[in-house]
Amino acid sequence: MRLRSVPATDRPWRRRGAAAYAVTRVRRAVRPPIVVTPLGPEVRKLEDVAIPMRDGTILRANVYLPRDGGPVPALLCAHPYGKDALPRSRGRGWRINPQFRILRQTGPVRISDETSWEAPDPAQWVPRGYAVVNLDLRGAGRSDGVGSLLSDAEAQDVYDATEWIARQDWCSGGVGMLGVSYLAISQYKAAALRPPHLRAIVPWEGFTDAYDDFFYPGGVREVGFSRLWTTVMRRSTRMSPDLGREAAARPDDDAWWRSLAPDLARIQTPMLVCGSFSDANLHTRGSFRAFAETSSADRHLYTHRTGKWAAFYSQEAMAVQQAFLDAHLKGIPADLPRVRLEVRDRGDRIHDVRHEQSWPPRGRLLTLHLRADGRLSPSPAEAEASLEFPSRRRAARFSWTFADDTEVTGEVRLRLWVSAASDGPVSLFAGLSKWTGGEFVPFEGSYGFGRDLVTTGFGRAVVGRQPREVEITLAPSATFFRAGDEMRLHVGGRQLSPRNPLWGGFPALYRSSRRVQIRLHSGPEHAQVLELPVADRGR
Numbered sequence: 001m002r003l004r005s006v007p008a009t010d011r012p013w014r015r016r017g018a019a020a021y022a023v024t025r026v027r028r029a030v031r032p033p034i035v036v037t038p039l040g041p042e043v044r045k046l047e048d049v050a051i052p053m054r055d056g057t058i059l060r061a062n063v064y065l066p067r068d069g070g071p072v073p074a075l076l077c078a079h080p081y082g083k084d085a086l087p088r089s090r091g092r093g094w095r096i097n098p099q100f101r102i103l104r105q106t107g108p109v110r111i112s113d114e115t116s117w118e119a120p121d122p123a124q125w126v127p128r129g130y131a132v133v134n135l136d137l138r139g140a141g142r143s144d145g146v147g148s149l150l151s152d153a154e155a156q157d158v159y160d161a162t163e164w165i166a167r168q169d170w171c172s173g174g175v176g177m178l179g180v181s182y183l184a185i186s187q188y189k190a191a192a193l194r195p196p197h198l199r200a201i202v203p204w205e206g207f208t209d210a211y212d213d214f215f216y217p218g219g220v221r222e223v224g225f226s227r228l229w230t231t232v233m234r235r236s237t238r239m240s241p242d243l244g245r246e247a248a249a250r251p252d253d254d255a256w257w258r259s260l261a262p263d264l265a266r267i268q269t270p271m272l273v274c275g276s277f278s279d280a281n282l283h284t285r286g287s288f289r290a291f292a293e294t295s296s297a298d299r300h301l302y303t304h305r306t307g308k309w310a311a312f313y314s315q316e317a318m319a320v321q322q323a324f325l326d327a328h329l330k331g332i333p334a335d336l337p338r339v340r341l342e343v344r345d346r347g348d349r350i351h352d353v354r355h356e357q358s359w360p361p362r363g364r365l366l367t368l369h370l371r372a373d374g375r376l377s378p379s380p381a382e383a384e385a386s387l388e389f390p391s392r393r394r395a396a397r398f399s400w401t402f403a404d405d406t407e408v409t410g411e412v413r414l415r416l417w418v419s420a421a422s423d424g425p426v427s428l429f430a431g432l433s434k435w436t437g438g439e440f441v442p443f444e445g446s447y448g449f450g451r452d453l454v455t456t457g458f459g460r461a462v463v464g465r466q467p468r469e470v471e472i473t474l475a476p477s478a479t480f481f482r483a484g485d486e487m488r489l490h491v492g493g494r495q496l497s498p499r500n501p502l503w504g505g506f507p508a509l510y511r512s513s514r515r516v517q518i519r520l521h522s523g524p525e526h527a528q529v530l531e532l533p534v535a536d537r538g539r
Contacts, residue, residue, distance in 0.1 A: 008372070008373055008374030008387050008396060008397055008398070009387070009389045009394040009395060009396055009397055010394065010395065010397050010490075011393075011394060011395065012395055012397070012431070012433065012453075012488075012490045012492070012496045012497075013494075013495070013496060013497055013498045013499075013504075014498070015440050015451065015498075016439075016440070017440070017442075017451070018451075018498070018500075018503035019503070021450065021451055021502075021503050022500075022502035022503045024104075024450075025104050025450075025502055025503070026502065028104050028105060029101045029102065029104070030101075032096070032100045032101050032105050033105050033107060033108040033109065034094075034096050034100050034105070034108075034109050034111070035108060035109070035110045035111075036087045036094040036096065036111055036112070036113055037110070037111075037112055037113070037123070038089075038112065038113050039112045039113055039114045039122065039123050040112075040123060040127075041067065042066065042067050042068075042126070042127060043064050043065070043066070043067065043114075043122055043123060043126045043127075044064070044065045044066070044067050045062060045063070045064055045065075045114065045122075046062065046063040046064075046065065047062055048060045048061075048062070048142055049061050049062070049063050049133075051135070051160070051161050051164050051165075052160075052164070053138070053145075053156075053157055053160045053161075054156070054160055057138060057143075057144050057145040058143070058144045059135060059136060059137070059138060059143040059144070059145075059157060059161060060083075060135075060136055060141070060142045060143050060144075061083065061133050061134055061135040061136065061161070062083050062084070062114075062133075062134045063131060063132070063133050063134075063170075064114065064122035064125075064126050064131060064132040064133075064134075065126065065131050065170050066126055066127075066129070066131075070172075071169065071170055071171055071172040071173075072129050072130055072131050072170070072171070072172055073129075073130055073131070073171065073172050073173075073174040073175065073176065073199075073325075073329035073330060074130065074131040074132070074133055074165050074166075074171045074174070074175050074176070075120055075125055075130050075131065075132050075133065075175075075176050075177070075178045075325070076133045076135060076158075076161065076162060076165060076175055076176070076177050076178075077119045077120060077132075077133070077134055077135065077177065077178060077179040077183045078135040078137055078157075078158050078161065078177075078179075078183065078186045078190075079116075079117075079118070079119070079135070079136075079137060079140070079179065079182050079183045079186060080136075080137050080139070080140035080141075080147065080149065080182065080233060080236075080237050080239070081116065081117045081118070081140070081141075081182070082116065082117075082136065082140065082141040082236070083116050083119075083134040083135065083136050083141050083142070084116070084141060084142065085097070085116055085117060085141075086113060086114060086115065086116055087111070087113045087115070088113070089113070094113070097117050099117070100309075102448075103447050103448035104307075104448030104449070104450060105307055105309070105310060105448065106306045106307035106310045106444060106448070106450070107306070107307065107310040108310070109309050109310055109313050110313060111123075111313060112124075116134055118179055118180035118181050118182070118183050118309070118312075119134055119179055119180075119183060120132055120178045120179065121313065122134075124313075124318060128322055129330070130325070130329075131170060131171060133161075133165055135158075135161055137154060137157065137158075137186070138153075138154065138157050139237050139238035139239050140236075140237045140238075140239075145238070146238045146239065146240050147237065147238065147239050147240075148239060148240060148241070149233065149239050149243050150185065150189075150210055150243070150260040151259075151260070152189065152259070154186065154189070155186075155189035155190045155192070155193055155262075156193065158177075158186055158187075158189075158190035158195075159190055159193045159195045162175045162177075162190065162195040162197055162198050163195055163196065163197055165197075166196075166197035173197060174197065174199045174328075174329040174330075175195075175197050175198055175199060175329075176198070176199055176200040176201065176202065176325050176328065176329050177190070177191075177198070177200075177201045177202065177203075178201075178202040178204070178321065178325070179202075179203075179204060180204045180205055180206075180308060180309070180312050181205060181206060181282075181283065181308075182206070183204075183206075184202075184203035184204050184205055184206025184274075184283075184287075185203070185206040185207060185208075187201045187202075187203045187206070188201075188203060188206070188208055188262035188264065188267065188290065189262040189263075191262075191267045191269045191271075192262050192263045192264070192266040192267050193266075194266070194268065194269070198269055199269070199270070199328045199329050200269060200270045200271070200272070200324065200325055200327075200328035200329060201267075201269050201270075201271050201272075202271075202272045202273075202274075202321055202324065202325065203271070203273050203274070203287070203290065204273075204274040204312050205274050205275075205276050205279055205283040205284075205287055205308060205312075206283055206286060206287065206290075207282060207283050207285070207286030207287075208261060208262055208264060208286035208287075208289050208290050209257075209261050209285075209286055209289070210257060210260045210261065211253045211257040211260075211261075212253070212285070213282065213283070213285050213286040214226060214282060215247045216251065216253070217281075217285075217457075217458045217510075218428075218457065218458030218459045218460060218472060218473075219251075219253075219427075219458070219459065219460030219461075220427045220428075220429070220458040220459070220460050220510050220511060221251065221510065221511040222281075222508070222509065222510055222511075223509050223510070223511050224506070224507045224508045224509025224510070225281070225282070225447065225507045225508055225509075226244070226247065227244060228507055230242070230243050230244030230247065231244060264289070264290055264293040264294045264295075265293060265294070265295050266295065267290075267294040267295060267296055268294075268295050268296055268297075269296055270296055270298040270299065270324075270327075270328045271290070271291075271294060271296045271298070271299040271300070272299075272300045272302060272320070272321065272324040272336075273287055273290050273291045273299065273300070273301055273302070274287060274301075274302045274303075274304070274311070274312075274317075275287040275288045275291060275301050275302070275303045275359075275476065276303070276304055276305065276308065276311070277303060277304070277305040277342075277344075277443075277455075277475075277476060277477050277478055278304070278305045278306060278307070278308070278443070278444035278445055278446065278452070279308065279445075279446045280445065280446060280452075280455060280456055280475035280477075281445070281446035281447070281456075281505070281508045282446050282447075284475045284476060285475055285476070288301075288359065288476045291359060292359070298328075300324065300336050300337065300338060300339070300340075301338070301339045301340065301359055302317065302320055302340045303339070303340060303341055303342050303478065304317075304342050305342060305344045305347070305443065305444050305477075305478070306444055307444065307448060320336065320340070323336060324336060337355035337356070338355070338356065338357050338358065339355065339356040339357065339358065339359050339361070340353070340355060341353070341354055341355070341356050341359075341361065341409070341478060342478065343407060343409065343478040343479065343480050344443065344478070344479060344480070345441075345479070345480040345481075345482070346434075346441045346442065346443065347441075347442045347443040347444045347450060347451075347452070351407075351480040352407075352480065359410075359476075360409055360410030360411070360476075360533055360535070361409060361410075361535050361536070362535070362536045363409065363410070363533055363534050363535040363536045364533075364534050364536065365531050365532065365533060365534070366378075366406075366531070366532040366534045367529050367530070367531055367532075368400055368529065368530045368531075368532065369381060369522070369527065369528065369529055369530075370398050370416075370489070370520065370522050370528035370529070370530065371385075371398070371522060372385035372386055372387045372520075372522050373385075374387070374396075374397055374398055374399060375398065375399060375400075376398045376399060376400035376487075376489065376530060380524065380527055381522045381523045381524070382523075382524070383523055383524075384521070384522075384523030384524070384525060384526065385521075385522055385523055386419075386519045386520060386521045386522070387519065387520045387522075388517055388518065388519045388520075389492070389493075389517070389518055390493075390515070390516075390517055390518075391426065391492070391493025391494070391512070391513040391514065391515060391516050391517070391518050392493055392494050392512050392513065392515055394492070395429075395490045395491060395492030395493075395494075395496065396490065396491045396492070396520055397488055397489070397490055398488065398489040398490075398491075398530075399486055399487070399488050399489075400486070400487045400488075400489075401484065401485070401486050401487075402481045402482070402483055402484065402485050402486075402487065403483060404483050405480070405481070405482050405483050406480075406481045406534055407478070407479070407480050407481075407534065407535040408432075408454075408477065408478075408479050408481065408487075408532050408533060408534060408535075409477070409478040409479070409533060409534075409535040410476060410477075410478075410533030410535075411473055411474065411475070411476050411533065412432060412455055412457070412473070412474040412477070412530065412531065412532055412533065413471065413472075413473055413474070413530075413531040414430050414457065414471065414472045414473075414474065414489070414491075414529075414530050414531075415469065415470075415471050415527070415528060415529050415531075416428070416459075416469070416470045416471075416472070416491065416520055416528050417467040417468070417469055417470075417520065417521040417522070417526035417527075417528055418461065418463050418467065418468055418469075418470050418518060418519070418520060418521075419463055419464065419465055419466060419467045419468065419518075419519045419521065420463045420464060420465070420516045420517065420518050420519070421465070421516050421517040422464070422465075422516055423462070423463075423464035423465070424462065424463075424464075424514055424516070425460060425461065425462045425463075425513075425514065426460070426461060426462075426463055426493060426513045426514065426516065426518060427458070427459075427460050427493060427494075427510070427511060427512060427513040428458070428459040428460070428461070428470060428472065428491060428492070428493065428513070428518075429456065429457075429458060429490075429491070429492050429493070429494060429495050429496050429510070430456065430457045430458075430459070430472045430474060430489065430490065430491050431453040431454075431455065431456040431457070431474070431489070431490050431496040432453060432454040432455050432456075432474065432477075432487055432488070432489055432490075433453045433454055433487070433488045433490070434454055434479065434481060434485060434486070434487060435485065435486040435487075435488060436482075436484075436485050436486075438486075441485075443479070445497070445505060446505065446508055447505065447506065447507060447508060449497065449504070449505040449506075449508075451497070451503070452497065452505070453496060453497065454477055454479050454487075455474040455475050455476075455477040455479075456474060456475060456496065457472040457473055457474035457475065458472065458510070459471070459472040467519075467521045467526055478535075489530055491520065493512060493513030493516075493518060494510075494512040494513065495508070495509070495510045495512070
């Protein structure tokens with residue numbers, strides 16, 4: 001067996017340009033591009049409105065209504081972050097949520113001083129003819145009781161709140177849901193219960209499988225943002241069970257994890273889901289899964305690869321949100337595409353925006369075989385060979401140069417044959433990167449990381465000295481490669497981006513593999529292949 005080690009390995013977490021990027025990140029943390037304005041007089045605010053649940057527990061909401069006029073449809077957002085955690089005036093400026101500083105912003109975000117974290121802005125929606133209901137979930141903010149994150153009981157509360165809102169004299173009877181992250185996640189289970197007056201949902205980036213999307217993608221433990229988030233929830237809310245403790249005690253995808261996942265097939269509510277290509281560490285996979293698996297006959301997918309909040313509050317996105325909600329809550333016809341597809345050739349440059357009828361769009365598979373000498377080839381290897389690397393210090397590297405302009409859009413699938421110097425579990429990290437003229441091309445990633453790869457995937461398996469087949473699915477992406485561009489596939493035993501908070505993917509952190517020599521096997525008996533979904537651009 002022919003062994004190749006150093007020539008086809010490198011350290012993908014070490015990339016040029018880190019210092020300059022760190023300076024930019026610090027500047028944006030000191031002066032984030034967040035513009036806050038006072039709520040206008042045309043909006044009337046009702047504070048701590050009591051909403052009774054079926055068991056008598058009182059949840060509380062802030063309700064924003066037009067100053068004048070009759071009943072209007074309502075937009076509900078339900079979350080554990082505190083409806084009263086709002087921007088506050090401070091001298092000549094504003095005190096904003098610290099996450100706007102910690103997580104790099106890609107562009108200006110304009111909100112009013114009544115916009116809570118990741119929620120719709122009442123200053124934008126009330127003048128458009130909507131009421132905005134910002135609800136503290138059970139056990140959070142000023143609501144009573146003890147809550148349970150991601151649970152069926154939480155969904156029942158959202159159901160009850162929806163039906164209560166629909167009966168109020170200020171509501172015309174139709175209710176929609178709108179929000180980002182947890183404010184998107186809380187929509188799925190509630191919609192699966194089919195509240196009679198829930199007419200539309202807009203889950204703007206939200207995972208649908210807590211195990212595979214967040215805590216253990218591919219079986220690899222996330223110990224960065226997941227620990228930070230569960231710690232904040234434990235200290236700021238009254239929730240049971242302790243989600244962080246349960247996650248640590250449940251490394252396998254068991255019935256408890258399944259109980260947290262929504263039954264997507266039961267969702268029939270019209271849906272506009274945002275599928276972001278820039279949040280593979282958290283919401284990307286779940287968003288595309290929701291679009292694929294719900295039963296809603298009227299569902300739309302809006303994709304992008306920029307910052308989460310810059311996209312959500314942008315004029316373009318709000319226009320699409322309004323057209324969708326107007327159609328289902330006001331009966332105003334809208335001509336919305338099934339899929340709004342955004343393709344980038346680098347993080348700060350859009351190559352194409354077009355409308356598609358399906359996800360992924362029509363295309364073909366380009367199958368490339370992994371060679372032990374570090375090449376990707378359209379033809380399989382003729383002889384058995386292997387490539388070896390130390391799990392934590394280096395990563396295997398495979399290269400392909402595009403002869404023609406090529407758009408890679410969809411999920412990338414990777415099949416490996418893996419062995420190790422000793423028996424035991426290994427964690428594998430796979431990623432594709434783009435290189436032009438020998439220079440790394442950065443893309444927008446999770447938590448404001450602006451030097452991300454094209455796409456990444458995870459896999460965990462128990463291996464020994466005999467090769468074992470391992471399959472890894474990389475997150476959905478849409479990227480344009482020009483003729484002459486190089487694509488690199490890396491496979492390692494640690495995360496492929498640096499962890500430093502200034503120039504890395506902080507706070508994302510994944511548990512590395514045990515320290516062991518890993519071998520990747522290729523040849524007639526061990527076909528290692530990379531399947532690229534190539535979009536049909538010749539229509």
